[in-house]
Amino acid sequence: MSIATNNIAFNVEKIRKDFPILNREVNGYPLVYLDNAATSQTPKQVMDAIVDYYSNYNANIHRGVHSLSQEATDKYEVARKKIQQHFNAKKAHEIIFTSGTTHGINLVANGFASFLEAGDEILVSALEHHSNIVPWQMLCEKTGAILKVIPMSEEGELIYETFEELLSKKTKMVFLNHVSNALGTINPIKKIIDKAHEKGAAVLIDGAQAAPHIKADVQALDVDFYVVSAHKMCGPTGVGVLYGKEEWLDKLPPYQGGGEMIATVSFEKTTYAGLPHKFEAGTPNICGGIAFGAALDYMNNIGFEAIARYEEELLDYATLKLQEIEGMKIYGTSKEKTAVISFNIEGLHPYDIGTLVDKMGVAVRTGHHCAQPIMDFYKIPGTVRASFSFYNNKQEVERFIEAVKKAKTMLS
Numbered sequence: 001m002s003i004a005t006n007n008i009a010f011n012v013e014k015i016r017k018d019f020p021i022l023n024r025e026v027n028g029y030p031l032v033y034l035d036n037a038a039t040s041q042t043p044k045q046v047m048d049a050i051v052d053y054y055s056n057y058n059a060n061i062h063r064g065v066h067s068l069s070q071e072a073t074d075k076y077e078v079a080r081k082k083i084q085q086h087f088n089a090k091k092a093h094e095i096i097f098t099s100g101t102t103h104g105i106n107l108v109a110n111g112f113a114s115f116l117e118a119g120d121e122i123l124v125s126a127l128e129h130h131s132n133i134v135p136w137q138m139l140c141e142k143t144g145a146i147l148k149v150i151p152m153s154e155e156g157e158l159i160y161e162t163f164e165e166l167l168s169k170k171t172k173m174v175f176l177n178h179v180s181n182a183l184g185t186i187n188p189i190k191k192i193i194d195k196a197h198e199k200g201a202a203v204l205i206d207g208a209q210a211a212p213h214i215k216a217d218v219q220a221l222d223v224d225f226y227v228v229s230a231h232k233m234c235g236p237t238g239v240g241v242l243y244g245k246e247e248w249l250d251k252l253p254p255y256q257g258g259g260e261m262i263a264t265v266s267f268e269k270t271t272y273a274g275l276p277h278k279f280e281a282g283t284p285n286i287c288g289g290i291a292f293g294a295a296l297d298y299m300n301n302i303g304f305e306a307i308a309r310y311e312e313e314l315l316d317y318a319t320l321k322l323q324e325i326e327g328m329k330i331y332g333t334s335k336e337k338t339a340v341i342s343f344n345i346e347g348l349h350p351y352d353i354g355t356l357v358d359k360m361g362v363a364v365r366t367g368h369h370c371a372q373p374i375m376d377f378y379k380i381p382g383t384v385r386a387s388f389s390f391y392n393n394k395q396e397v398e399r400f401i402e403a404v405k406k407a408k409t410m411l412s
Ligand SMILES: *Cc1c(COP(=O)(O)O)cnc(C)c1O
Pocket: 037, 038, 099, 100, 101, 102, 103, 129, 131, 132, 177, 179, 180, 181, 206, 207, 208, 209, 229, 231, 232
């Protein structure tokens, strides 16, 4: 099995030099970071953008006439344009800066309260992250709308036929993730979006887990809303974007009141600012937005197709090697998946495996991965999840496999 060698455009050892953290040791071993689905590591190009901001033009945006403020505003708006281009949004003001995926989902769910009536239906998938379940439950409580769940199969795929059956004239919205963070399943979102639109339902796609691997084209998808977090794709925490079609964003009421989101204010009446400012109350994470732009530049320089191809090689290799371990059970075996492996070893608790491999420098996630309904489906308390990124290499996969084998020996 050769990794990267049949992919000459992809020089992982060169890429790894951009990530200072990969040089550190954990518990006396070189770090093997396989928790990329929780948050990605940061290349120095992105750190440089952060240092540059605070060293040279830290100022509040859209407010001051002074030069520094102009400069910060320009750079922030350039970042918005980069994000627009990356996701192929028609207009820059369809890109709303948020604090992350959770914020984006809540913004839309909150706004939809004014469009829903008792008895309307919302469909969510069984593969969702908690942040994509709870806001809809809250919305249903507020409006009397009904939440229905698109079920999943043993392989960790949505059951499309049941989705079609659940969809009706009452369906006002469909919410699902592009990629499941717990299993890595890539959902057939284009098919689902088109079908939902036939019935007049709006679709919000949680792209948090897809965006580090797949470049989504929001116009080609014809999706109504698409949300992401920067920290899963080489950017900093606390910043993300909500893409929304202009006609939806015009209709949605603002989420928060405050500075920056108004046109005029008096005690009798306030009129709201246009897009995107209507949804960007208060001082945003200016540096974070700019650093998000730098992260997209970094990843686009490498190329998303090259990234996806390389990660698939890592996934195939790791899956093959893991399956050689006796008692191994991998959850989520969809043919269409990103480089995430959720697994258990018969008779062992995932937490014990996670703790022992950490002692050998290997960082994996254990638990329910904020997707408890999936764990309930499989009737397990949780899994060990290894999630790979384009800066992981074959030696790290081997260190991980060795650590799991050792942990198994120690625990058996
Ligand atoms: C990480 C993640 C979220 C939450 O993202 P935050 O940055 O914590 O808001 C939501 N959905 C999926 C699929 C995720 O992977």
